[in-house]
Amino acid sequence: MSCPQIHDVVAVFLDGDAEHDPHGLAKHLAACPDCQQALGLARRLDAALASSADVAVDPELAEHLLQQAVAPTAESDQTDAGLRLRPLPLALAAAALVLVGVGIGYVIVADHGNSNAAHQQVTEKLATAGNEPRHGFVPLPELPSGLDASTRRPAPRMLAAQPKARMPKHLVLAAVLRDDRQQLLPVVLPALAAARAPHWHWLRNEVDLMRDHVREQAGRKLLQSARAGARQELLAYLALGRQDPVLERMLVGAADDARFVSFVRGELRRDPEGLALVAAARLGEPGLDRLLRDACRGKPARSNRLAAALASIERRAGRTGLLLDLWQSLQDRGLVRDAGYLAERWFRGLPAVTTLELATVARSTGKASRRRQCITALGARRDSRALPYLLDLIAGPRHGDAVMAAHALAELSPADVDAQLLALHRRSRRPHLLLAALAGMRSPRVQARIQAMELTAAEREFLATGRFNPEQFTLAARLFRERRRLSD
Amino acid sequence: VQTGSQHNQRATPTAAEQALLDRLRAGEPSAFQTLVRPHLGALLALSRRLTSDSHWAEDLVQETLVRAFAARASFRGESSLGTWLFRIQLRLARNPGRWQKPERATSLKTTDVPDRLAVMPEDETLSRELRDRLAEAMERLTLRQRTALHLRAVQGLDYAAIAEVLESTSAAARMLVLAARQKVLARMGRYLEP
Numbered sequence: 314m315s316c317p318q319i320h321d322v323v324a325v326f327l328d329g330d331a332e333h334d335p336h337g338l339a340k341h342l343a344a345c346p347d348c349q350q351a352l353g354l355a356r357r358l359d360a361a362l363a364s365s366a367d368v369a370v371d372p373e374l375a376e377h378l379l380q381q382a383v384a385p386t387a388e389s390d391q392t393d394a395g396l397r398l399r400p401l402p403l404a405l406a407a408a409a410l411v412l413v414g415v416g417i418g419y420v421i422v423a424d425h426g427n428s429n430a431a432h433q434q435v436t437e438k439l440a441t442a443g444n445e446p447r448h449g450f451v452p453l454p455e456l457p458s459g460l461d462a463s464t465r466r467p468a469p470r471m472l473a474a475q476p477k478a479r480m481p482k483h484l485v486l487a488a489v490l491r492d493d494r495q496q497l498l499p500v501v502l503p504a505l506a507a508a509r510a511p512h513w514h515w516l517r518n519e520v521d522l523m524r525d526h527v528r529e530q531a532g533r534k535l536l537q538s539a540r541a542g543a544r545q546e547l548l549a550y551l552a553l554g555r556q557d558p559v560l561e562r563m564l565v566g567a568a569d570d571a572r573f574v575s576f577v578r579g580e581l582r583r584d585p586e587g588l589a590l591v592a593a594a595r596l597g598e599p600g601l602d603r604l605l606r607d608a609c610r611g612k613p614a615r616s617n618r619l620a621a622a623l624a625s626i627e628r629r630a631g632r633t634g635l636l637l638d639l640w641q642s643l644q645d646r647g648l649v650r651d652a653g654y655l656a657e658r659w660f661r662g663l664p665a666v667t668t669l670e671l672a673t674v675a676r677s678t679g680k681a682s683r684r685r686q687c688i689t690a691l692g693a694r695r696d697s698r699a700l701p702y703l704l705d706l707i708a709g710p711r712h713g714d715a716v717m718a719a720h721a722l723a724e725l726s727p728a729d730v731d732a733q734l735l736a737l738h739r740r741s742r743r744p745h746l747l748l749a750a751l752a753g754m755r756s757p758r759v760q761a762r763i764q765a766m767e768l769t770a771a772e773r774e775f776l777a778t779g780r781f782n783p784e785q786f787t788l789a790a791r792l793f794r795e796r797r798r799l800s801d
Numbered sequence: 802v803q804t805g806s807q808h809n810q811r812a813t814p815t816a817a818e819q820a821l822l823d824r825l826r827a828g829e830p831s832a833f834q835t836l837v838r839p840h841l842g843a844l845l846a847l848s849r850r851l852t853s854d855s856h857w858a859e860d861l862v863q864e865t866l867v868r869a870f871a872a873r874a875s876f877r878g879e880s881s882l883g884t885w886l887f888r889i890q891l892r893l894a895r896n897p898g899r900w901q902k903p904e905r906a907t908s909l910k911t912t913d914v915p916d917r918l919a920v921m922p923e924d925e926t927l928s929r930e931l932r933d934r935l936a937e938a939m940e941r942l943t944l945r946q947r948t949a950l951h952l953r954a955v956q957g958l959d960y961a962a963i964a965e966v967l968e969s970t971s972a973a974a975r976m977l978v979l980a981a982r983q984k985v986l987a988r989m990g991r992y993l994e995p
Contacts, residue, residue, distance in 0.1 A: 382866030
């Protein structure tokens with residue numbers, strides 16, 4: 314759209330009076346596709362704006378706003394300084410609920426005549442909540458009727474009273490979180506952040522149950538509040554939130570906030586076991602990565618948590634290196650008993666870019682241990698996109714890597730193996746490894762195709778050995794080398 | 802119930818309105834409520850556009866009304882009541898510190914529970930993705946650009962009225978609308994293509 318008259322056309326036909334067209338723009342518009350398109354887009358934009366702003370005003374809210382506007386006349390009429398924001402919506406003054414827990418019971422003071430029954434139910438719920446088991450996967454309580462959408466106020470007040478009430482807050486918080494009111498999230502997050510680690514994953518599930526638009530609004534509010542100084546809530550959300558576009562946007566926004574990153578750094582130094590570890594891992598700031606390496610070096614539990622935190626988000630590039638470093642630090646201390654299990658736990662859930670990162674490291678690094686980590690991880694991910702990289706490694710110059718790659722290939726889904734790959738073994742530099750990898754897939758379809766292939770007796774015998782592990786691959790490679798030498 | 806797009810700009814008050822205005826200046830709350838009620842939808846729509854947060858939007862409207870009522874004697878009727886209210890609202894939006902409680906921004910631990918968050922009637926009329934993109938693109942505008950484009954596209958105000966709200970000139974208001982529209986289109990052009 315390069316027509317120089319576009320702005321004039323839009324101004325006249327959308328914003329101005331088209332009947333007064335002294336410059337003959339109507340004629341120009343009829344002949345100019347650029348201007349027609351620009352005008353169409355501008356019209357659609359205005360229509361979309363009007364449609365998005367077409368929000369009905371709740372009559373109750375309207376009444377409340379109008380009542381509140383004229384309410385202060387008696388005490389502070391006509392004075393700007395005397396005006397104060399009243400909490401919204403105060404029609405709910407009728408539903409004020411104060412919870413005071415003093416060890417043996419709770420007293421709820423409510424001045425809303427019609428909600429006594431609901432408040433009674435809430436009281437009973439809270440009173441019985443303390444009897445629930447505190448550990449393990451506790452069934453969630455039913456949402457108390459006093460906490461449903463028809464009740465305006467009591468939930469945050471009850472939450473605010475939690476520490477005093479000495480209730481198992483995870484139970485009540487979880488029940489409240491099922492509601493759709495996004496301001497509960499910032500109310501709840503500090504409590505989650507203060508909760509003990511065993512509750513985190515459980516409570517995170519409850520956060521996940523919140524609807525998308527709730528998270529969207531809560532996310533904006535948290536970012537806004539973090540800029541104003543309330544950073545603990547944002548940190549908790551970044552650590553606990555599930556992967557979705559909201560979290561991704563928040564991670565980008567939070568990483569751009571230098572003061573927040575500095576806050577996370579401080580929190581990580583102060584409490585390396587806390588949520589800051591997870592939030593820092595997700596943020597992916599290079600400065601934080603150095604701290605994370607220090608915090609997790611030789612510590613399996615922390616390393617596992619960090620890996621789990623990365624597994625659920627679309628990470629920025631370069632996070633694979635952090636995980637490989639942590640793996641190495643555990644391995645150096647003899648803390649890795651089963652590398653395959655670790656690789657599967659750490660790398661399987663990671664996003665697609667991880668496959669490329671692992672393959673790149675495997676091809677470029679000079680360290681054999683790092684290459685093998687990468688190949689093991691490629692297999693553990695069971696990602697068909699690793700197939701070409703693994704084939705390259707099988708055909709590559711390093712025999713040890715080729716054996717590992719064959720083992721990794723056997724981990725891929727048989728569904729990704731096609732006839733072309735089966736035929737490839739003839740041309741492969743290490744056909745036995747490729748064949749064994751395919752045979753190791755244990756898929757009737759693959760097995761049937763292998764049976765249909767023209768194999769030598771030795772190959773059939775080799776395949777008949779059944780299970781394949783890296784040692785057997787190595788043995789098979791030696792046997793086949795020997796066979797080839799003899800046949801030559 | 803009023804809606805944002807139903808708001809109509811009236812330059813000159815009718816006789817009935819004039820009588821209500823006189824009662825308003827005399828300090829009669831019911832006159833204020835009667836006059837303001839038709840503008841609530843428009844005020845809330847602009848407020849949501851300015852704050853990007855439904856709760857602060859309601860707070861902003863409330864504060865606008867409180868200030869308007871407090872300053873009712875200064876309303877001389879030279880502009881329409883709607884324009885006057887928009888102007889107050891924009892002034893407040895420019896200085897959130899004047900109406901947002903500090904603890905509201907710095908700690909959310911005592912925040913109120915919103916009442917009807919699940920109600921999203923616009924879902925029916927505008928696809929969610931388009932709405933999100935639109936909100937995102939609008940948020941990137943300056944406050945004045947956002948206000949100008951909203952008042953023009955949603956409320957249908959003419960440039961003179963927009964200029965009154967912005968305390969500017971008609972030409973400047975026109976340029977603001979053009980610039981705002983251009984920026985938003987650049988961000989979401991393909992979403993608007995048929």
